[in-house]
Amino acid sequence: MINRELIDASNLVAGVDKAFWVILTISFIFLIGLTITMLYFVYKYNKKRNPKATQIEGSIKLEIIWTTIPLALVLLMFYYGWQGYTPVTGDPPDDAMEVTAVARMWSFQFQYENGKKTDTLYLPKDKPVKINMKSLDVIHGLFIPAFRVKSDMVPGRDDMFRWFIPHLEGKFDLFCTEYCGLSHSYMYTSAVVMPEDKFNEWYKDTTKVVIPAGGKPGQAGLGVMKRIGCIACHSSDGSRLIGPSFKGLYNQPKVVIIGKEEKEITADDEYIKRSIFEPNAEIVKGFNKGLMLSYKDQLTDEEIELIIEYLKTL
Amino acid sequence: MAEPTINLEQSFYEVKNYKSPILNWILSTDHKRIGLLYLYSIMTFFVVGALLGLAMKLELIAPGKTIMEAQTYNAAFTFHGIIMIFLIIIPGLPAVFGNFLLPIMIGAKDVAFPKLNLLSWWIYVLGAIVALLSQVMGDGPPDTGWTFYAPYSFKTTSTVLPALIGAFILGFSSILTGLNFIVTIHRMRAPGMTWLKMPLFPWTLYATAWIQLLATPVVGITLLMVIAEKMFQIGFFDPALGGDPILFQHLFWIYSHPAVYIMILPAMGVISEVIPTFCQKTIFGYKAIIASTLLIAFVGYFVWGHHMYTAGMSDTALWLFSLLTFLVAIPSAIKIFNWIATLYKGSINLEIPLYWALGFLFLFMIGGLTGLVLGSVATDVYVHDTSFVVAHFHFVMFGGTGTGFFAALHYWFPKMYGKSYDNTWAKVGFWGFIIGFMMLYMPMFTLGMQGMPRRYFDYLEQFHGGNILSSFGAIILIASLAIVIINLVTSAKRGKKAPKNPWDGITLEWQVDSPPTLENFETIPVVEKGPYDYKK
């Protein structure tokens, strides 16, 4: 309904749009009809034209009519609404590809069966995909408007999934739709649908990060941090976000709180590594515990090296 | 306690129990004064809430940061939501017009428990103050949204606690008002006023009171659990402590869905009073309207899950809630049809209150019909948590209850103040309101259908067009409401004296003085006719 081209962007679109069409058409007819009737009455029976009102108590017949007709209509709406949803109820087909979407404040990560991890959702065209919904901290939502797919991602629930079949090649917006705090509105990425052979080529290539040749020192580290979402909470220009800024962090003294005691340390390689793997053990003074979650199993040692390289440049 | 020196022929404004004018208000147990106390407090909050709304719209006028930071925006919609829901629209009509008019309309001297009534207002003020404290205490104003969803409300470092406690306290105020009204209606109707001779506004207050009584405690205890969880780490809803965040949503909406009917039913009652008066005609289908009122109140308890279609409920629950949601729409439809049928062959006197009533019909129809889009599973999963929902609830709450509130204000203004207002300015305000309103909220429907999520501080370039239109609409809307309110305030002070019954109404409130005396009636009337029996 939004864009004719997208009409078959996924196996859900037709049903959902049909339900829209049915409900909105009926609604428009009632809205326009009732509004016109109302205005017509106000005009026709105005005091000047109709000085004496005719007293009418009501009519059982009419009441029955205008109870049953809307009842029938809403049951129709219910039917189409449910029909539009059923294509994706129940278990996905056996040949479905599985992707696990992991949300945290405020980034998505998509994990494929062969261990590949990305920040963009890559999908093969015309193949069913099952997306497992995981969240590490608070409730997030995964929403791909073009595909009419939406699901909350609830921490502590590991049985939630959504499946569908993308039918259209291209790049589509993917939003977080469940309010999740400061950078909720920046928690978006894309879903990219590719023809199956192209997808397979991409899928086989498991070299982790593509390090751009040349470039400034630390460029690769910045790439990693962008991909994994550190910059949602940390700035590189000294301004305070949810977490402390990275500017002037490396090898400088720092006051942290361990348990209840304050301690002064130097932000060396070891400290930064600890901060990433066990962020809640040492809390930077003036910041809050529990916001940053561990990146264990999500970052390799080489990637940490790259990050530290980058931090040195700030 | 009325003292012997009090002259019962004076208007209630002139009755003085204390020397200090302030004490005369805030310690008065007169239902009319309490109604006005609510009116003034609500109007104050309302200015704050409206300004926050305007600020948000200005932020959204262009992508990127325009006037505030993301954190400020998040705090703004949270505070806007809390003010509008808990401080304005839930107490709104029952506490203001219910208090002022319910006893008069059923021929009583006061409500059943006048002291409790005053206590409700005090509790309201206390709750409001506690909620406001959240804005100035601790690490910044709360940023959870008015829904306080777990576990975000446990994770955030902003000051959520006072807001929760405030909402909890406000719940008690609402419960006590409801309790008072039910007993009043049961015990204090004038002789001869049987249930089926009672006007429709008291009827809707009666149904509303039951919802207040039975639904509010559920959210009360839920908020209390969140408070306990935040303070003592008792596990309830945080998955880290074994809880189920979705249970929080269940409990929250078990109250908050019925609450939307607390908001709309009294407005529907107002419309049922205004239309017959200005048609000089008995209302069409009196009993059908009562039945639909009770049905909304009853079925409304069982549809809360439609706010949670994407939350991870079972499919069985999805279709059950969807079906029930569609059923609860039917009684609203019945009401609309009956109102429009009342216009038929009336002798219509197109005055300001009727303008607002017709505005209500139009805007509420849009809001309600888009509610149907949300009730259907397939379409709701698509537009859930997008600006489509935001548009829906502004249409029903603001276009419905808000407009009903203004209809009531213009209808009963002469009774409350004994003054009449300026018709020209009132009309300008009304038309500005309709134009601004449509411009502000219609684009949100399309934005939502394009996929723009709600509670977004910033948005992608493709959503820009609709947002510009919407922001300008907000400016028009606020300007015209300012006209409306200034007109009323100045008229209350300097307006011409109004006749006792300017609209030729026949319900009991038009039989008493304007403004009414302390005990409303010299002798309690004996009711023989139906409430809208215009047969001369």
Add this chain to the structure above:
Amino acid sequence: MENQVHIQAHDHYDHEGSKLGMWLFIFTEFLLFGGLFITYAVYKYMNPVAFHMAAEELSVTVGAINTVILLVSSATIAMSISAMQYNDVKLTKRLLLATILLAIVFLVNKYFEWGAKISHGIYPGSEQLMEVSRGELLFYGLYFFMTGLHALHIIIGVVFIAVVYFKVANGTVHAERYVLLENSGLYWHLVDAIWIFLFPLFYLIT
């Protein structure tokens, strides 16, 4: 209920009206606990084994004794209303005192029961609780919260009944106007009825 009464604003006494008001208040109290019962039911359904195990830790004897105490106190306050209706002020006062006394015994029992749990390191947020299974954590959370809220109601009830006692003593509440007494009774029975459910849910599901 259909016949209308004209009540003088100066001398407002409406027995049925006040009683209706009290009942309505009881409904809200019922739903207040109702929200907790829903929570309990859901978590018991999700963690049947853990709830079973945790419930074993609670002493049925203490629970049963407290149940009986509340039942007896319910009977005494109910009888005090009859005594008032017979215009036997002395007996009314005695029965009210007995009710208050029983309530206090209940609270003392509760105090020792909680105290024992706390000294075993079982209390909200304790280290020991952070280590047990999530289901047991929920059980104890609910246990403390629900019995705590119930105890709060007992305390409110005691204050309420004490006020009534003094009003009976100074004659403001008398055989013609005893709705306050009746209302305090209604409130007390509600507190009792809630305990009737709390007892099996926490102590008996073994």
Add this chain to the structure above:
Amino acid sequence: MDNHSKHIVPYKTYLIILASLIVLTILSILITEIELGEYSTAGALIFASVKTFLVLSYFMHLKFDNLILKIFVGLVIAVFVAVVVITFMDYIHR
């Protein structure tokens, strides 16, 4: 004017009810002692409901009260039970 029924319940009635309540309590403890598995909760709840019914009708005088009050109590309980059932439509079928 004063239209409330001044029905006085004899002391004996209260004592009989109290005795039955205590007996029911003991029975409910006994029934949960025997291993009934899943049914033990249901059994305990049935006993609790019977006890509450007694408290409502005698101690709280519902039996002698207005019809309207009985209807209210019934409706409120029905609404609550319906809410619980609907909530479980989600949890049972997940």
